[in-house]
Amino acid sequence: DAGVIQSPRHEVTEMGQEVTLRCKPISGHDYLFWYRQTMMRGLELLIYFNNNVPIDDSGMPEDRFSAKMPNASFSTLKIQPSEPRDSAVYFCASSSTNTDTQYFGPGTRLTVL
Amino acid sequence: GENVEQHPSTLSVQEGDSAVIKCTYSDSASNYFPWYKQELGKRPQLIIDIRSNVGEKKDQRIAVTLNKTAKHFSLHITETQPEDSAVYFCAAKDNAGNMLTFGGGTRLMVKP
Numbered sequence: 001d002a003g004v005i006q007s008p009r010h011e012v013t014e015m016g017q018e019v020t021l022r023c024k025p026i027s028g029h030d031y032l033f034w035y036r037q038t039m040m041r042g043l044e045l046l047i048y049f050n051n052n053v054p055i056d057d058s059g060m061p062e063d064r065f066s067a068k069m070p071n072a073s074f075s076t077l078k079i080q081p082s083e084p085r086d087s088a089v090y091f092c093a094s095s096s097t098n099t100d101t102q103y104f105g106p107g108t109r110l111t112v113l
Numbered sequence: 114g115e116n117v118e119q120h121p122s123t124l125s126v127q128e129g130d131s132a133v134i135k136c137t138y139s140d141s142a143s144n145y146f147p148w149y150k151q152e153l154g155k156r157p158q159l160i161i162d163i164r165s166n167v168g169e170k171k172d173q174r175i176a177v178t179l180n181k182t183a184k185h186f187s188l189h190i191t192e193t194q195p196e197d198s199a200v201y202f203c204a205a206k207d208n209a210g211n212m213l214t215f216g217g218g219t220r221l222m223v224k225p
Contacts, residue, residue, distance in 0.1 A: 031210075031211045033212075042215070042217050042218055043157070043202065043215045043218070045212065045213075045214075045215075048210075048211075048212060050210065050211075055210060055212075056210075056212065091156060091157070095211045097211065100145040100147070100162070100206055100211060101147065101159055101162065102147075102159075102211070102213055103159075104149075104156040104157050104158070105156065106155075106156050107156055
């Protein structure tokens with residue numbers, strides 16, 4: 001198995017631009033999580049899905065952030081418009097109902113200038 | 114909701130010494146406690162986990178202990194090596210869904 005796949009690995013954009021981060025979970029996993037990691041705030045859960053349905057989005061910072069999971073093998077996290085304070089590493093993770101372990105993707109390092 | 118506190122935030126040890134990182138959790142319904150290691154610029158990776166029906170688990174130089182009554186669990190690394198230097202995160206999961214609540218992390222530095 002290739003593990004959790006994220007793209008792009010690095011993204012540099014200017015303030016006000018739309019940013020889309022992508023994630024492919026491990027095949028067969030029914031949970032998908034989006035995290036944001038910064039030095040100041042640590043590892044924060046933004047939103048998670050179960051069977052493609054958003055379960056808890058209370059961690060999404062504001063309306064500029066949105067996430068979708070159109071099918072079991074693909075999810076996106078969109079920021080529109082982006083701001084410098086959105087600069088962080090964004091991780092996607094997946095897990096299965098049958099096992100509790102979450103497996104993280106390599107992350108996307110986002111820099112908003 | 115669940116709250117996980119982790120201590121210390123930084124830990125420096127000499128190579129060969131032991132390192133202990135402690136976490137407390139608030140929700141007595143939590144039943145799964147993983148530990149992740151994150152090297153600089155890399156993703157968090159699971160190194161060991163324990164479930165609420167077990168008090169201790171070992172894997173070579175790494176061990177985790179769980180005290181359900183006190184609601185705390187600890188990571189023990191023996192014979193530390195420079196490659197153990199990383200940030201370590203504890204986490205807790207309750208019965209509702211597969212969501213993990215993470216501690217704030219511990220930066221472990223092993224000096225050769």
